[in-house]
Amino acid sequence: DTGVSQDPRHKITKRGQNVTFRCDPISEHNRLYWYRQTLGQGPEFLTYFQNEAQLEKSRLLSDRFSAERPKGSFSTLEIQRTEQGDSAMYLCASTNFGHEQFFGPGTRLTVL
Amino acid sequence: AQRVTQPEKLLSVFKGAPVELKCNYSYSGSPELFWYVQYSRQRLQLLLRHISRESIKGFTADLNKGETSFHLKKPFAQEEDSAMYYCALKGQNFVFGPGTRLSVLP
Numbered sequence: 001d002t003g004v005s006q007d008p009r010h011k012i013t014k015r016g017q018n019v020t021f022r023c024d025p026i027s028e029h030n031r032l033y034w035y036r037q038t039l040g041q042g043p044e045f046l047t048y049f050q051n052e053a054q055l056e057k058s059r060l061l062s063d064r065f066s067a068e069r070p071k072g073s074f075s076t077l078e079i080q081r082t083e084q085g086d087s088a089m090y091l092c093a094s095t096n097f098g099h100e101q102f103f104g105p106g107t108r109l110t111v112l
Numbered sequence: 113a114q115r116v117t118q119p120e121k122l123l124s125v126f127k128g129a130p131v132e133l134k135c136n137y138s139y140s141g142s143p144e145l146f147w148y149v150q151y152s153r154q155r156l157q158l159l160l161r162h163i164s165r166e167s168i169k170g171f172t173a174d175l176n177k178g179e180t181s182f183h184l185k186k187p188f189a190q191e192e193d194s195a196m197y198y199c200a201l202k203g204q205n206f207v208f209g210p211g212t213r214l215s216v217l218p
Contacts, residue, residue, distance in 0.1 A: 033206065040121070042198045042208030043156070056205060091156070101206065103156040 002026060004104035006092050012110045013082055020078045021107045025094030032075050033101065034067055035091040043091055049075060082111045114139045116201050116209035124215045125189050133184040133212045135173075135199030144202040145175055145182040151195045159184075159197070169193070189216045 005024045013019050025032050031050050035043035046065065047057045051072035064082075069075040079086055089108050093101040115138045125131050137143060147159040160168045162175040162182060173184045182199060194216045199209040 035208075040210065042116075042200075042211050043206075045205045045207065048205070058205075093156075100158045100161070105155050 004092060004094050004102050006090075006104040006107050008107055009105060010108045010110075012112065014112050015084060016081055018078065018080045019082055019109065020076055021090055021092075021109075022074060022076050023092030023094075023104055024074045025092070026102055027073075029094035029096050029102070030072070031095045031097065032069055033093045033095070034075070034077050035093065037089040037091055037106070038087075046077075079109075082109075084111045087111045114201055114203045114205070114207045116199050116207050118197075118199055118209040118212050120212045121210070122213045122215065124217060126217050127191055128188050131186050131189045131193070131214065131216075133197050133199075133214065135182045135184065135209060137180050137182065137199070137201045139180075139201055139203045141203055143175075145173070146200040146202065147171070147173055147182075147184050148198045148200055148208070149195050150198070156198070189214075191216045191218060 007022045011019055033048040034046040036046055037043045045058050046061050047067050049069040052069050064080045067077045087110050089106045091106045092104040095101045117136045119134050145162040148156050149159040150156045160166055171184055171186045173182050175182050196211045196213050198211045201207045
């Protein structure tokens with residue numbers, strides 16, 4: 001399968017714990033995006049990378065969230081000290097120069 | 113600021129009827145507009161983009177800069193069109209609307 005993959009698909013954690021999600025983009029894609037989606041809403045932009053450089057972060061992204069793409073290939077999104085409000089679907093998408101985005105299946109986070 | 117609105121959360125039509133999903137946007141620059149679709153238990157995927165001016169699965173969308181709209185239309189809806197539809201704007205970043213659930217009834 002050469003599409004975008006995300007791991008894990010589901011994560012249940014207790015409030016205050018740290019979680020990390022991984023995204024593997026389509027191999028030749030240079031841009032990688034992270035989104036958060038809550039029930040009844042469209043995907044909300046969090047951050048994006050061009051190769052290994054993080055070029056933009058949403059103003060809504062608290063300092064508990066950090067993302068990396070160390071070698072310009074896969075990316076990780078870490079949430080520290082999770083809160084119940086962090087419960088959402090976290091989506092990753094990749095693209096070449098910002099045209100059609102190819103989305104992964106998402107990681108569903110539940111914070112108890 | 114970039115913003116996308118989709119006024120209908122749910123749209124139900126009968127098979128064979130015309131369908132129009134509304135999308136309005138606000139952006140001070142020159143936007144790129146997209147429609148993404150999510151079928152049940154599948155990932156989000158691109159349906160069409162205004163630059164290509166294509167018809168995909170019978171759907172078309174025209175960018176109207178005067179009305180800042182990018183409505184999605186299909187003359188004869190099919191049951192397999194039932195899905196969530198998201199309008200998206202690429203300005204500085206990608207901004208998605210809240211989505212419209214289309215339900216095509218037999």
